Each structure stands twice: as structure tokens, then as C-alpha cells.
Amino acid sequence: MREIPHYSASDIFSIGMENTIAALKTSVATSSQPIPREHIPLDQGEDFLLMPAVSSTGIGIKLVTVMTQNPTIGLPLVHGFYLYCDKKTGVPKATFDGSALTTLRTPAASAVATEILSKENVESLGIFGTGVQARGHIEAMLTVRPNIKRIIISGRTQESTEKFISSLKTIKQKMHVGSPEEAAACDLICSCTSSKEPVIPTKSVKPGTHLNLIGSFSNEQKEADSNLIKNAEIFVDHRTAAKKEAGELINAELEGNWSFENIVGDFSELIEKEVNRNSLESITLFKSVGLANWDLIVAEMIYNKTN
16 A cells, blocks of 8 residues: 555644635535544543544545543643545555644634624633643633734643743733633633633623633533523534533533523534624623534645645
8 A cells, every 4th residue: 555644733733724724614515424533532521532524525434532631741632533434445545633723713603603693803712721721711712803903811820821921922912810700701712621610700701791611521521501502502523422422511401501402503503604603792602612623624625735
């Protein structure tokens, strides 16, 4: 068998956020119904995920491990590997750093939702988390809302937050360590944690705020409480996927404060302009558990641009 190309993290990131956002905007026309991911629990709340997807031209699968103790020993929380094959023949065409694909496509999807749902004149951005997704979401938000002047980072510890901010010296906007209340009072909020308890203080969220929640992917995790879910207009990446994996929404329904029937729209409906926020004073919330289709769309885009 001929040697197939492998795309490293640097190869993937060189494609850029703007190209990735543009690719995901075409996902309605190019992607099929999402295939359910296989979620295999490991020891102590750790996870092994298999995420297959099929398009009109390709087949792809991402293998992901989520190891909760890794950050304490200086390793990334998430590792991933991606295999891309030709749909007609099944022949492997390329492999990719799966973690880098996730790092790029998840913030890009949040950016698509933000471009549609958030106010155009947002000036402050609140970030919960200090990992690779937090970094990616800062870049993605600045891509679609370049008028942001101030960024508040709320991390698990003062030390990790200061270290995170110091690693982002190329960003011109003023960044500050902030309390959860200060981050939640921003015009635009992105929560990128694996927390099992809500990290966003609901009382601090202002009318007209848009939130992106991307950290949880099981009913054991939740970044927002049921009161925030009840008071917000909820948009999701995909209804079926959200009902199985969106911890905040699952718990809000179990507590009797909200129902999945209250979802306003999904990612495809946002792109096709079938839904939008009801008013400028509405709190809007885009909940993403991550779609395997997005990985395949971005992998195909990268492969086609370089071959």
C-alpha cells in the first residue's frame, strides 16, 4: 500500500480559523445525518470515544481518549487520531492529528453560531477554562467579533489562569484574570471546561448575552445550571446528539425546569436562517457536544486544499 499523508497539528492549524468557519457553513449541503458516537467509559470517569462520519465523497473516524488526570502530570486532557478514507473504494487517503481537528472545528462551530446569534457590537468576552478549547475559542470569537476590547478569563486556579494569559501575548485585546461573576457579566461567554458542577453564575448573566457551551458531553457534566437553561433561548448542534449527551440540558429536564421540546433550533437551521434569536434582550445559548460530521468536513477541506 502506498504511503498516505499525515497531517500534524501544525499542518492543521495552518489552514486557519477563517477557512474552517467557511467550511462548516457549507455543512448543511455536504453532510449526512450524524452517526451516533460510541462512548466507552474507562476507569475513574475517563472516556474512549469513537466518532464515525460519512459524506458524499469520504469516510472518516476519530478515536479520542479523555483522561481526567492527565493535566496533573503535564499531559493534555484529550488525545485523538483521525483516519480519512475514500468513500467509493474505502482506500485510506490520509491521517490527521485528531486532537488538532477537534481544537479547530469546535471553536469554528461556536463562531458560526456566534456570528448569527450574538449582538454585533459585543465588547467583552468571558472565557471559562484555560485549555486548548479556551485558546481556540478566543481566536474564533475575535474572528467573527473583532470589536471585542476586553477578555476576562476565569480558570480553575489563579496560577493556571495567569499562565494561560501569559501564553497569549500575541492577542492585542486586554486580558484579565477574573472571577466567575466577572466572566459571566461579559457580552459574550464561552465555557470550555469538563466540570461536573455549574461554573457560570446565572445571576451575573445579562439580558442580550450569547453563550457557547462546549465542555460537557455526558449527563455527568454540566457547565450551567437549570435556571440559566430555563431563562435562555437554547440552540444545539444536533437535537438527537444533544438529547443523549448535553449534560446541562439533560439535567435541566430531569429537574423539571426545561424540556427538549423548547430547543429553538439546531446548527443547520441557523446556517439556513430558519431560526434566530427572538429579541436583542434574549439570552441565547448554543450547546455543542461536537459532531463527527464536522471533523470529516474539516479533514476533507484540508486534504482538498493540499492535494
